[in-house]
Amino acid sequence: MSEPILALSGLTRRFGALKAVDDVSLTLVPGEIHALIGPNGAGKTTLMGLISGRIAPDSGTVRLVGQDITRLSVARRARLGLGRSFQVSSLIPDYTARGNVMLALQARQGHSYRFVWPVMRDRPLWQAATDILARVGLDTRASVETAFLSHGERRLLEIAVALALDPRCFLLDEPMAGLGSEGTARMVDFLQELKQQAPILLVEHDMDAVFRLADRISVLVYGRIIATGTAAEIRANSQVRAVYLGEEAAP
């Protein structure tokens, strides 16, 4: 197996007496989609926070391409190549779709302390943003302010922003949320293509999509990873069936 892009080892985070994330280790290797599933309250959001840097761990390390990033700020991690999308669409509402992507490109280049030249006259930046929007099929909506985009379009714009960062890996938090069946199908196709560019750590509630997409699946329950394996292995795992899939099938 090749060198992991993202490697978590022994990550633990307590909130009072609650161990929200308990000794979690996992890896993300080039070319794969690694899905993280688990019932509500299993600690997925906390774990994503630990990886992105929003939350500091009590112990354990996060490594990105071998570099220890455990103590770095959210912004530093992003500049090192951690491309993140949000569970609830989190964009700049007053900016157009293109404006959001241009901002990400600008951040990627690391040049935000430029005080003179108008950013909208920056043709290469403008063109690059338009190209990225075309990749996710939003080029016709480029000049629409984000607040006026539909929910599905905003999910795509989230991906476009992540693409603009040209990251070493993608951290996608429920990209299918609220998409509907057609939107989900499109997103599944798109993620298949996206993983060629960089591996994806995917948190997702839509089990059909997860089992279709994921090369590996890790199951998080009460802050611990109880199993990691291929879709077939996870389906066959009796412990997983009991605590998770069984629960969902029951009602």
Added chain:
Amino acid sequence: MDRLRKEWVLNAVLAGALFAVPLWALMSDEPFIITLATRIAILAIAAVGLNIALGLGGMVSFGHALYFGLGGYVAGIAAHHAFHGTPVLGLPGTNQMLPIWAIAMVVSGTLAGIVGALSLRTSGIFFIMITLAFAQMGFFFTLSWPAYGGEDGLPIFMRNQFPGLNTARPWDMFLIAYGVLLLSLGLFAMLRAARFGAALMAIRQNPDRAAAIGISPFGIRLVGFILSGMITGLAGAMMADLTRFVSPAMLAWTMSGELIVIIILGGVGRLFGPVAGAAILVGFEVFFGGLTEHWQFWLGLVLLAVVLFARGGLVGLITGRARNV
């Protein structure tokens, strides 16, 4: 695009009126009106400064009187020492506006850097209160500092000089203020359109997103806050020269409030919001102040109406919502 053109027309009308009215006053020998227009221009410069922090960056500083007053004291102290021929901090005093402005901007920018570095770790109501607390510290410091007049303030016996102009003449003083106002508006427009402005406005709307794509909110905000304090400090130095007097009142919290009121009346984050707001405020003070001493009551009603029904201030009311990148 139409909204955009409308805003440029309004801006041109405001800029034109602010020049035409005192020009008319010059012709008909009404120096009071010229000085009034100068006051509007200088208050507008101070508010342009605050508009960088508040309008672009969403940093509600309730302490910008600190930089305004500091700029004023730099002008007053420099003139005081030039007048008496005594050194200050080992340097001679000066009665030249240009070096005074430079010093005022460096001093207020430095202080804004310190205040910003400490207060930008908080947000919301805490940020408002910390900026207010720093300004109050400055206020009480000047109040209890006898060397420069304490609570009596410090008079500037002769206006500081500007090369090629006679600053004692109201029209010349107006030209200086108007010129600096246009420059500060140009700087504001430039910052807003640049990458820095894109980052600052994005952080105002969604700091978590900005961080997630690799833009550190703290650094960008701090630079915005420093630039903001520098311009307000420059305006303070000019105001001291206009009134030929500096006193702790320039650092009072009511002054901070006045600057915020100007921006809200004119339009938060809008290029000419400070100009419109300063004109409304001074206009109210002069017009209603002549009719009743309770003119601030009527100003309060207008402010209430703006906050309830016209969030974009005068500029927003006429030209609609701001257009963004």
